[in-house]
Every structure is written in C-alpha cells, then in structure tokens.
Amino acid sequence: MLLRHTPKEVIERNALTINPAKTCQPIGAMYAALGIHRCFPHSHGSQGCCAYHRSTLTRHYKEPIMAGTSSFTEGASVFGGQANLVQALDNIYTIYKPDIVAVHTTCLSETIGDDIPQIVSKAQESGKIPEGKYIVYASTPSYVGSHITGFANMVSGIIQGFANQSERVIENRINIIPGWVEPSDMAEIRRMMSLMRAKYIMVPDTSDVLDAPLTGRHEFYPKGGTTIKELQSLGESSMTLALGHFTSVPGAETLRRLADVPYEFQDIPIGISATDRFLMAASHATGAEISESLETERGQLVDMISDMQQYLYGKSVAIYGDPDQLIGLTEFLLDLDMHPKYIISGSAGKVFTKRINALMEKYGKEAIVKNGPQADMFYLHQLIKNEKVDLLIGNTYGKYMARDEDIPFLRYGFPILDRVGHSYFPSVGYKGAMYMLKNILDLFLDRKDRDAPEESFELVM
Amino acid sequence: MQGILKERVKQVFKNGTDHFDMSCDTPSTSGSVSQRACVFCGSRVVLYPIADAVHLVHGPIGCASYTWDIRGALSSGPELHRYSFSTDLKEKEVIFGGEKKLEESIVYLAKRFKPKAVFVYSTCIIGIIGDDVERVCKQATENIGIQIIPVHSEGFKGTKKDGYKAACSAIFRLIGTGKGTKPKKPSINILGEFNLAGESWIIKNYYKQMGVHIQSVMTGDSRIEAISNAHLADLNVVQCSGSMLSLAKMMEEKYNIPYTHVSYFGIEDTAAALYEVAKHFGNPEIIKNTKELVTKEISQLTAILNEYKIKLQGKKAAVYVGGAFKAFSLVKALARIGMEVVIAGSQTGNKDDYNQLPNMCRPGTIIVDDSNPLELSRFVQERDADLFVGGVKERPLAMKLGLGFCDHNHERKIPLAGFEGMKNFAQEIYISVMSPVWKFHEFRQKKQIGGQND
Numbered sequence: 001m002l003l004r005h006t007p008k009e010v011i012e013r014n015a016l017t018i019n020p021a022k023t024c025q026p027i028g029a030m031y032a033a034l035g036i037h038r039c040f041p042h043s044h045g046s047q048g049c050c051a052y053h054r055s056t057l058t059r060h061y062k063e064p065i066m067a068g069t070s071s072f073t074e075g076a077s078v079f080g081g082q083a084n085l086v087q088a089l090d091n092i093y094t095i096y097k098p099d100i101v102a103v104h105t106t107c108l109s110e111t112i113g114d115d116i117p118q119i120v121s122k123a124q125e126s127g128k129i130p131e132g133k134y135i136v137y138a139s140t141p142s143y144v145g146s147h148i149t150g151f152a153n154m155v156s157g158i159i160q161g162f163a164n165q166s167e168r169v170i171e172n173r174i175n176i177i178p179g180w181v182e183p184s185d186m187a188e189i190r191r192m193m194s195l196m197r198a199k200y201i202m203v204p205d206t207s208d209v210l211d212a213p214l215t216g217r218h219e220f221y222p223k224g225g226t227t228i229k230e231l232q233s234l235g236e237s238s239m240t241l242a243l244g245h246f247t248s249v250p251g252a253e254t255l256r257r258l259a260d261v262p263y264e265f266q267d268i269p270i271g272i273s274a275t276d277r278f279l280m281a282a283s284h285a286t287g288a289e290i291s292e293s294l295e296t297e298r299g300q301l302v303d304m305i306s307d308m309q310q311y312l313y314g315k316s317v318a319i320y321g322d323p324d325q326l327i328g329l330t331e332f333l334l335d336l337d338m339h340p341k342y343i344i345s346g347s348a349g350k351v352f353t354k355r356i357n358a359l360m361e362k363y364g365k366e367a368i369v370k371n372g373p374q375a376d377m378f379y380l381h382q383l384i385k386n387e388k389v390d391l392l393i394g395n396t397y398g399k400y401m402a403r404d405e406d407i408p409f410l411r412y413g414f415p416i417l418d419r420v421g422h423s424y425f426p427s428v429g430y431k432g433a434m435y436m437l438k439n440i441l442d443l444f445l446d447r448k449d450r451d452a453p454e455e456s457f458e459l460v461m
Numbered sequence: 462m463q464g465i466l467k468e469r470v471k472q473v474f475k476n477g478t479d480h481f482d483m484s485c486d487t488p489s490t491s492g493s494v495s496q497r498a499c500v501f502c503g504s505r506v507v508l509y510p511i512a513d514a515v516h517l518v519h520g521p522i523g524c525a526s527y528t529w530d531i532r533g534a535l536s537s538g539p540e541l542h543r544y545s546f547s548t549d550l551k552e553k554e555v556i557f558g559g560e561k562k563l564e565e566s567i568v569y570l571a572k573r574f575k576p577k578a579v580f581v582y583s584t585c586i587i588g589i590i591g592d593d594v595e596r597v598c599k600q601a602t603e604n605i606g607i608q609i610i611p612v613h614s615e616g617f618k619g620t621k622k623d624g625y626k627a628a629c630s631a632i633f634r635l636i637g638t639g640k641g642t643k644p645k646k647p648s649i650n651i652l653g654e655f656n657l658a659g660e661s662w663i664i665k666n667y668y669k670q671m672g673v674h675i676q677s678v679m680t681g682d683s684r685i686e687a688i689s690n691a692h693l694a695d696l697n698v699v700q701c702s703g704s705m706l707s708l709a710k711m712m713e714e715k716y717n718i719p720y721t722h723v724s725y726f727g728i729e730d731t732a733a734a735l736y737e738v739a740k741h742f743g744n745p746e747i748i749k750n751t752k753e754l755v756t757k758e759i760s761q762l763t764a765i766l767n768e769y770k771i772k773l774q775g776k777k778a779a780v781y782v783g784g785a786f787k788a789f790s791l792v793k794a795l796a797r798i799g800m801e802v803v804i805a806g807s808q809t810g811n812k813d814d815y816n817q818l819p820n821m822c823r824p825g826t827i828i829v830d831d832s833n834p835l836e837l838s839r840f841v842q843e844r845d846a847d848l849f850v851g852g853v854k855e856r857p858l859a860m861k862l863g864l865g866f867c868d869h870n871h872e873r874k875i876p877l878a879g880f881e882g883m884k885n886f887a888q889e890i891y892i893s894v895m896s897p898v899w900k901f902h903e904f905r906q907k908k909q910i911g912g913q914n915d
Contacts, residue, residue: 002540005574015565017522017549024523046585046617047489048499052527055853064834064858071489072617077589088492095466095835096494107521108585108617111555142521143555143586216863216902218838346522373549397529400543 018378022346024142025150032154033102035204037225040098045106110141136161155251162231173199179244188426198288235259244324271332297430321413348372408443477824483815503624504614510534515576520584577685588615629708639689648674653701656681660878727794758880774799785810803844865893
C-alpha cells in the first residue's frame with residue numbers, strides 16, 4: 001500500500017494540507033499567457049518558481065515550455081526586484097523577441113512589495129520596451145487563491161493590457177473566454193463555432209501552441225494563440241461568453257468594466273446539458289444556427305448513453321480537481337445516472353458548494369462536498385477508506401489511491417503526468433462527452449471482464 | 462561566439478578554439494530561460510528519499526505541490542516520503558506570521574503519522590516574514606520527543622547548490638544522535654546516492670559482495686536511524702559532487718571519517734569506485750572479492766556493449782546535466798559505446814570540474830554553463846547531434862528537434878548506475894537514437910538517406 005500511512009479515521013485539521021488538490025497562482029498565469037500568440041511569460045521571483053512551473057507544464061503537455069524569470073537573489077529580496085525586472089525585459093526583447101511579455105508576480109516579489117505597474121512604466125519611460133512591443137501583467141501571490149486564480153488574474157491582465165472602449169460594435173461577433181481547459185478543448189470549441197459559422201474571438205487559446213507537431217524545428221512561438229489584433233478588437237465584440245465562474249468571469253468582468261462589453265456566464269461545456277446551454281447561448285449571441293452536424297453529434301452521444309445505460313446506473317464516483325471542471329463533471333455524471341459522491345477541490349469559493357449542492361438537490365442525490373482549506377486528497381482518501389466508490393476521476397495524483405483501494409481511475413484535470421492524449425482528445429462538447437463516456441465505460445467493462453467468475457463471463461456487453 | 466546574450470559570453474566556449482575560462486557559480490541572467498531551480502529545490506531533492514520522515518514544506522502551497530513525489534526515489538519500507546505536506550500559508554499568516562500554523566501542523570503530523578523525524582523546509586516567504594522556525598522546531602523536539610529538524614532552504618538565498626548545503630546541515634544535526642555500536646566489518650556510508658529507479662540497491666549489492674558493510678546511504682532508501690548512526694562508519698564514499706561533498710567534509714572534521722569521491726556511472730568509473738574503496742581498507746579478502754566482482758561484471762558486459770558500439774558508432778551526443786562532474790562520466794560512457802560528445806554543459810558545475818572538461822572533450826565541443834533552450838537548440842543543430850542527455854525540461858525540446866533522448870536526471874525510469882546501469886544506458890540510447898519513429902521525420906529522413914541536410 002503506497003499510502004499505507006493514511007489512517008481511516010477522520011480527525012479535523014485546522015492547519016495542515018496533505019496531498020493537495022491544488023497548486024499556486026503563478027502556474028495558472030503562465031498557462032494563460034501561453035495562449036497568446038508570440039507572448040513570453042515572465043515570472044517575477046526566484047528561479048525555482050519558474051523552473052517548477054515549466055517542469056510541471058512540460059510533464060503535463062510533453063512540450064517545451066518557454067518562460068523567463070527575474071532570478072531573485074538575496075540582494076533583490078532586500079532592495080526590491082526592480083533592477084532584475086528591468087534587466088530581464090531588456091534581455092527578453094533582445095534575445096527572445098516576443099511581441100508581448102506577460103509578467104506575473106510570486107509570493108516573494110509580492111511580499112517585499114514590488115510595484116509592477118510602477119516598474120513597468122519606468123521601463124517604458126526608459127525605452128526598455130521596443131516600439132510596437134507590449135507588456136501585460138498580473139498580481140499572482142501564491143498565498144492567495146490557487147492556480148486557477150492565477151489563470152483568471154492573467155486573463156484579466158491580458159484584457160486590461162489591450163481592451164479599448166470602441167464606438168464600433170461588430171454585431172454577431174462574440175468573445176469566448178474558455179476557462180482553464182486543455183488545448184484540445186479550445187480546439188473543440190473552435191470546431192463547434194466554425195461548424196456553426198459563428199464569428200468569435202477566443203482568449204486565451206493554447207491550441208496549436210501546446211499540442212504542436214514534431215517538425216525538427218523548435219518553434220519558440222508556435223503558430224497558435226490569440227493574436228494582438230484580436231486582443232485589440234475584444235472591445236468591439238457584441239458580448240462575451242465567460243465559461244466558468246472561477247477562471248473566466250473575472251476576465252469578462254474586466255472587459256465589461258473597461259470596454260463596456262456585456263458578458264454572459266455559462267458553464268464549461270462538459271457533458272450534454274452544459275454543451276446544450278453553451279451552443280444555445282453561442283447561437284443566440286451570434287445569430288448563427290446550431291448546425292445539423294452538431295445535432296447529429298448530440299444524437300450520437302444520446303444513442304451511446306442509451307445503449308449502455310445499464311452499466312452506468314447508480315455507480316458512485318469520487319471526483320477532485322478544479323471547481324469549474326467539477327461543476328460540469330458533476331452535472332454530466334448525474335445526467336448519466338451515476339452518483340458523484342465525494343467532490344473535493346483545494347480551490348476555495350462559496351459559489352462552488354452552492355452550485356454543486358443545487359445540482360445534487362435537483363437530481364435528488366447526496367454528496368460530501370468540500371473545497372478550500374484542508375479539502376485535500378488525504379481527506380478524500382479517508383472518505384474512500386470509510387466507504388468505497390466505483391470510480392475515481394481526477395489528476396494523476398489519484399493513482400496512489402486508485403491502486404491502494406483498487407478503484408477504476410479516469411485521469412482528468414491538471415496535471416496529468418503519466419498518460420498522454422489530453423492534448424488531443426477533448427472533454428468538452430458532444431464529441432468530448434462521447435470520448436469521456438467511452439473511457440468511463442471501458443474502465444467499468446474491463447473491470448467486469450477481469451472480475452467476472454468464469455461461469456458468468458460475457459462475450460456480448 | 463555569436464548570438465549569445467552578452468552577459469553569457471563567459472559561460473559558453475568552443476573547445477580548442479576559445480580561451481577557456483568558465484565563469485560559473487554566478488547567478489543566472491535575469492530574463493534568461495534558465496534551466497536552473499532554487500535553494501529549496503536543492504534541499505528537497507537531497508532529503509526527500511528519507512522514507513520514514515515527514516517532509517513538511519513551510520510556505521504557500523506551490524512549493525509542496527510541485528515537489529510531490531516527482532523524483533522516483535524508491536523505498537523498500539515506509540512510503541512517507543511520497544506524501545506532500547504543506548503549511549499552505551495564506552495572506553493572514555504572511556502578515557501575522559506562520560509560526561502558529563507550523564506548530565499545529567507538526568503536532569498533528571507527529572500524532573497521526575508517527576514519523577521518525579520531521580524535516581521543516583523554509584521557503585522564500587519564510588525568509589521574508591521572519592518566522593523563527595529554529596525556535597518552533599526546538600520546542601517541538603522537546604515536546605514531542607522526535608527530532609524536528611529545520612532546513613534553511615529559502616528559495617532566493619542562492620542556487621540549488623546552496624540548497625544541497627542546507628540539506629547537508631540538516632542531516633549533520635542527525636548524525637551522531639544514534640545509539641548504535643561500531644560495526645565489526647569495514648564499513649562505509651554511501652553519500653549522494655538517491656535510489657532513483659533502485660540504483661542504491663545495485664550499488665549496495667556490490668559492496669556486500671566485496672565484504673564491506675553499509676552503515677547508511679544518504680539518502681537513497683534511507684532511514685532516520687541509519688543516518689543517526691552514520692558517524693560509526695570508517696569511510697564516506699561520495700557520489701554526485703555537488704550535493705554531498707559538504708557533508709563529507711563536515712563529517713571528516715567532526716568524526717575524523719575520511720572521504721573519497723567517486724562515480725558509479727559507466728564501467729571505468731564504477732570499477733574505479735569499487736577498487737578505491739577496497740584499496741582504502743587494504744584487506745586482501747576485500748580486494749580479492751572486488752577483483753572477482755569487477756572481472757565478472759565487465760566480462761559479461763563487454764560483448765553487449767560492443768554490439769551497441771557497432772550500431773551507434775559515430776553518432777553525436779549533447780550532454781546537459783545538473784553538475785559538471787556527472788558530465789565527465791557521461792563523456793566517458795558515451796565514448797565506450799562509440800559516441801562522440803559535441804556539447805557538454807551543466808546547470809551548476811563548479812570551476813574545478815569545468816576545468817577538466819576541455820581535456821576530456823574533442824576540439825570543437827561546446828562547453829556551456831547555465832544554458833537555455835534557445836542556445837541549446839541552436840548548439841544541437843549546429844553540431845548535428847543525434848542524442849540529448851538531460852532532464853525533464855530538455856526532453857520535449859530534444860524530441861521536437863528530432864533527437865533521441867535519455868533522462869539522466871530525476872525522471873530516469875531504469876537504473877543507470879553501476880555495471881547493470883551501463884547496460885541499461887546503452888540500451889536506452891540505442892532504443893531512442895535508432896527508433897523507427899525517426900523515419901517518419903522529414904529532417905532525419907533526409908539526413909539518413911542523403912546526408913545533405915547539414
């Protein structure tokens with residue numbers, strides 16, 4: 001037993017986090033910045049932060065991740081990091097030649113009180129930022145929120161750097177903030193929008209950035225990502241669709257404040273109901289009709305569920321990860337007649353429990369829902385030790401529990417360090433739902449084949 | 462050299478052409494995509510394999526999350542090191558101090574997990590808000606009755622190497638606290654061996670066959686008790702120059718234990734290491750056993766390696782690893798299987814180590830300190846490398862360029878140490894360099910067919 005030191009009995013903790021179901025803000029800021037074309041993320045702090053974020057993103061995407069660091073020393077920590085940041089900007093524009101540098105802070109630079117806007121304006125005044133080049137920034141101290149907060153803050157920072165109030169409104173064109181989802185999911189949202197022939201700008205967009213092909217060249221700036229032209233045009237869209245309370249609404253709110261673009265909240269389109277609502281909202285806002293091909297995909301998904309419903313009914317599930325995803329996932333599992341029983345997120349926020357409880361109530365089921373401090377995987381494991389579930393869904397760190405307790409395990413979320421595919425196969429939209437459903441069924445049916453006594457082993461399922 | 466940041470010109474050399482005077486041990490240039498990490502990272506990787514201790518990271522959540530069981534250090538017993546413990550500091554503690562949260566965390570951990578000791582790692586922010594971690598640990602040690610050891614690893618206070626030193630100081634506090642008795646057989650401590658993919662087990666087995674007693678391994682598959690009795694050993698055998706040399710020096714001073722500096726990578730170095738230890742004890746029985754062991758292992762290995770050599774002859778390799786000492790072994794081992802090293806570099810090599818590299822490498826080899834992806838990808842293309850030996854951040858870069866890859870860092874999945882490790886190394890390189898996947902790769906295809914793509 002790998003986690004043999006985990007006792008079954010739950011004793012309340014006030015101080016300690018064990019096996020976290022979250023990480024810190026800056027990595028989210030780095031991920032968001034990678035979704036902007038020719039943008040170079042820069043970590044204002046000590047070297048380790050940047051190395052950890054790059055390593056984690058590298059392990060998850062199996063792609064080279066480029067980002068800079070201010071390389072704080074003791075001197076910088078006493079006298080402030082201004083000199084480091086100014087020198088860094090100079091070097092970055094000279095050597096890496098990005099169009100945009102996206103600076104995020106760390107706990108260190110925040111605590112010593114570095115004032116990024118002031119340093120940036122100083123750099124601008126002293127000509128450190130070349131003509132036609134841009135800089136955006138976000139405050140992302142690690143001791144506030146979690147990685148998803150960092151993502152949302154950087155999306156806001158990017159919007160703040162470019163959004164202009166515009167007289168001109170491009171009717172029927174919308175902005176989409178997709179939330180922290182995979183490049184495959186962003187590509188799937190693009191595919192659905194293009195099937196509808198709907199006009200949109202998506203920010204950020206990591207497809208064609210973190211799912212790049214092997215070509216024999218290292219593209220420092222791959223072809224994907226939201227372009228500067230698109231960013232400058234965000235204020236001209238008729239509205240913004242913000243997918244996810246935690247990762248997208250703050251950016252949409254920033255755009256509303258700065259450029260008067262109204263926004264509508266939708267869930268990340270995970271599963272059938274959320275995808276229905278997303279497509280309706282997109283159709284309504286752009287005037288584009290939901291295409292026949294999308295309707296066919298929906299029908300295929302419903303067909304697949306109906307074919308296999310007997311294997312799904314009543315199956316209990318433990319899920320953990322990021323709140324926007326868990327809300328979508330909970331609804332999808334409930335739609336599949338399954339029972340999400342333990343729902344854990346390290347990221348705090350009251351709207352999460354409110355949404356989950358409302359969903360559980362609607363479907364007449366009960367769950368243990370916990371997020372924020374001490375909502376960690378140690379606690380989840382203890383819940384499972386007290387009452388087992390049929391399926392575990394979450395990031396790679398669930399593999400210890402899955403092995404110890406012998407539970408089928410679907411990898412989903414961030415980070416996935418031990419499997420591939422998440423960059424290419426989406427979990428959003430009807431296609432994504434079909435893919436996820438197929439994976440869930442495979443797990444159940446493989447287990448059934450493995451465990452069935454010889455006399456009841458079935459060929460046809 | 463052209464196209465290098467001006468701050469970096471004294472960290473990149475072409476062997477035989479440039480006047481070699483490596484400016485290393487310097488902080489990275491701000492803004493550079495450095496492959497280096499921080500002080501905390503250094504301490505964390507050195508101490509983490511101690512499997513019956515709790516490793517509590519005092520700071521915001523990130524530092525604990527990113528270092529959760531990433532190194533693949535195996536344990537034959539307890540698995541406490543695979544957990545991630547954090548005080549998960551929030552804004553409130555950053556303002557009012559985190560000592561109370563730390564105390565509460567230690568009390569909970571001691572009660573629930575009953576570890577043999579607790580290491581408390583200070584992260585960047587602790588150095589700024591000024592928690593008195595030393596005091597909290599001292600008090601907790603008295604109250605709880607197990608060693609609660611502070612690790613002064615604030616991230617910004619130097620490089621990863623300073624983190625190794627902080628870890629060594631933490632271990633040094635433990636050494637001498639054990640109540641063991643001096644072993645009868647000649648005995649050693651193995652330092653700087655972390656049991657990645659079970660490598661310590663291979664090395665220990667060699668010493669066992671030689672008739673040498675292993676008092677402790679620091680820190681692969683290690684236990685608090687073994688470390689606390691490490692002062693009873695006759696000799697410290699240090700691998701991985703950067704990480705544990707300072708501990709060996711401290712132990713020499715306080716406990717009069719001599720040390721020797723070895724590498725277990727490659728045939729020559731492994732054999733040299735074992736002979737060195739045998740020679741130290743001067744015991745004829747041990748020397749005889751060692752000769753038998755080395756002869757047997759090498760005779761088994763030679764034929765296998767020669768086969769790989771025929772297939773890999775003339776292929777070119779780029780080496781970019783943690784310390785320069787490791788690069789020496791790699792240069793030798795790659796030569797053994799017919800490969801030529803065209804780039805040799807490290808994140809944190811020291812001057813003495815770097816000064817030996819020009820003699821080991823052929824003219825034209827690029828020797829580099831604290832490099833970055835832009836430089837590395839240019840060098841490998843310029844020098845037309847077929848293989849990259851590096852760590853996690855280099856892997857996808859190498860792959861994108863169409864190079865074979867061998868992880869010689871935390872993420873090795875097969876043991877690369879010792880004689881057995883050399884066989885695995887040759888095999889891993891062969892698999893990667895000669896993989897059929899490259900035939901689908903336009904650039905490599907042209908190179909293989911016509912060779913005119915240079």
